[in-house]
Amino acid sequence: MGKLDRFGRDILEASRQDFVGPAGNQEVLVNQVCAPSNHAADHVLDRLVSDTDVPAHLITRVYSRFIERAYGSLYKGGAWKAEYSFEIQPHLEEHSLHWKVHGTSQLRMAPPAHGHQKAYDKAYVEAETRVLNQSKIVITTCANAYLHSALMQEEKQQILRPVKFDTIVIDEAAQAPEPDVVLPSACATTRVVVVGDHKQLGPVVPERNLCSPYVNILKMPFLERMLKNPRRWEASTMLNMQYRMHPSIRSFPSSQFYDSKLEDRVAIPHRPELNRIWPEAKEHRRFIDCRTPQSMGLSPELTRTCDAALTENKTSLKNVGEAKVAAGLCSLLLKQGRCEARDIAIITPYRAQQYEIRGRLQKDIPGSKHILVGTVHSLQGSEREFIIISFVRSISDDVQDIAPSEEATSMGDSLALREMRKTRLGILEDSRLLNVALTRAKYGLVCIGNSEVLSNGSKDYYDLIQDLKRRGCLVSREDFLQNGRSSQRLIRHKPRRCLNA
Template identity: 30%
Template sequence: SNSALDEIVHRIITAGLTDAKGETYIPSIVRVGVNAHHSISSVSMDSLVALRVESSDRAKGKRRLEKDRARIAILDESSIVASTLAFSGCSMFSRMTRTFDVVVVDEAAQAVEPSTMVPLCHGCQQLFLVGDPIQLPATVLSDRAKDHGYDHSLFKRFQTAGYPVSVLNVQYRMHPAIRSFPSREFYDEGLEDGPNVVADTERPWHKHACYGPFAWLDVRGKEFTPEGSGSKANRDEAEAALALVKDLMVRFTELREPGLMAVISPYKEQVRLVKSLFRDKLGAEIAQGIDVNTIDGFQGREKLVAIFSGVRADDKKGIGFVRDERRMNVGLTRGRSTMIVLGSARVLRKAGPWRRLVRDAKARRALFPFTRPFDKSIARLTSDTYKVEDEVYSEEGEDEEWEDDEDDEQDVDYGAESEPEGDWIPRAEPGMSDDYSDSGRA
């Protein structure tokens, strides 16, 4: 997606790359495509072209020709060309005078095979497919296409055929308390923490158990389906998310910086509701700095604080695609320092892995009742006199499980090329260097 691409580009131009001598340098890079985030606009194709082709009164056709030539020159001169798979098929790539030494496809397990083949048409001596087959797969709407294997990625094809796959099992993203359950549930305890991950993810708000590193806030809300929509929303959880964000920003000024928090949900209508609520209550400028997106739209991204809204809260209904373990895996691993689940434990625990997560949260004393008024619940949970061990939960229905025949696949966010609202800017790393030596092209 464009947003995930921008995050990669931002990290490259701020943290740099390491050369063979162990020194950091900033490579020449161009970000090709639409909807480039303002934080990386300095390396976007449009900005670089504008520097070369000054506006003038010359004929429009002549200026267009000059811009086309500038684009090709920029592509030829750049060591790294960053593009989505779809945009790599545009005509300017076919007019380059150089080919690529290396092609790296990120989130390769989420792309259909024809899409992955597009950038390879421009020359490729070495291909790296990077992805997680235990997270969201390639997205295909047609059941007939699925029956013929169109939803299999090239990554999956190689893996199924027995091609050797290198497993990168050391994680540097999230606090060990966030990593704990996904590692056990989805990766057979295969994930290991990097050497500095605890120090990098510890934060002052962890002194309040309800603010992580991992916490489940049990909201007994009501789900609903907006008129004319096949999606679902939950106003109680949306307002609970608002209360949490407001309190965190008031207590901890660090979190007032745009781009550090996110609210994610499986449902598009919940995303719309949260965005609308945040704009109304926080103002457009502050709301824009909080990323609100679907799980499908957030794969490959991360935030310092992530809040997951499960939405489903009806005892008499199933939980739809919230039961999907791959979607659950993505949703629970987006937070770096804090991962908060907002959801009805009573309802979600009736489906396999969610039931195990409820038990895990209770065992770690990370499951808390969260009732209206939410500001009073927050005040209680963050009080100096609050004791986690005082929380008592009924075991009624804990082992109950239903056959969930509800299908809400039509609500999946298939807009992989869309640009989510909000700011995602990660922290810049110190020690940048402008030294650069061209040693290849990707």
């Protein structure tokens, strides 16, 4: 929460220091920041670019060769069809390694790739090395730190490192498998800084052909293993100052997951134009009680990246009703709240719901491309002004709810029904997933879900919904949609001012 502000200043300070070598020559120290996923790495890049005074040419983002090819790189033959490609945000692309390489004199003077591929590749590698050595901060994923050929090369059974890194920072280390923390750390010449929260999501291990003990080892977060050793506590520091969330958004995660130790170091002014969603100046949360059914949806095969969400039995879940509400919220924010699309993110535990929401946005809202839609796992480490969470879990579309809400919690409720609901949350039962989802928002948070099913399935959700009820933040889906339609009519029929009046 406040970690980027803290280690961002440390990186900035380290990047300003140069090293005088044995021969008396001044050498530029290069620092590397690694994160488990592309989303988390881009978030670090965005913050360093927007919140520090480091010149843009000194910050370089290294994407994988697959992504570079998708964005025009002709190294090793250029583009070829891939099943998965990460979308680079337009305002960040100028900081990428492949973008900078294309503007170097080495590549401009190199022979064309077509017909002279080896000569072109040689010039490309030389340009990469030059760009990286002229940078002070290099940002990449943990995997790319030891797999990307611009950062680590193998020649005659020897490992060559074209760039030497003084300090290496591993961000969101709790989400990275242990090898993804240890291997990049081996490249540091002076120090390693490991940053993360062991109370948030751990590694995703998509491989299904590994033996169970090895999978369990990979699922153990590096930070959790470190903190099991009492001596490691002396070398650790809890950053309890949070610089992201509105105090009302911070309140529940702090009391539920961090023993009420989080303190606010942020001032977020109230925006009256958003009163239709968050009517109270001191309360920037909303829970839309959506009783629409869940259904099965196909989920793509998991890739080797950390951007994959957990699936159950090679399938995933979606909730069309919640997707419609999420799209309606986005429309309200963009039209009435005068918000930008890049300030909004929609997160969900399930990949099928991610695609359902993305399809709904493309259909209903022109220009919604820059609204970020992803799984909780893939967006850990990210933040946005406005976060919409779709929990998905509800009564299945082939199951009839035999008890209304008032009777579901009474003494006469069926024990079998209560037990069935208690075990229906699946991956949502992981309290770390809820913690991550609730702590991405800066100004406003909206949760969409079946309050009854969620409350009966987990104590964390029960406590959350009771807290929101006490503060008047719970609204039914029908009331919200009716309120939204009224707002849209007011916008469309707002009388124009007479210029001559």
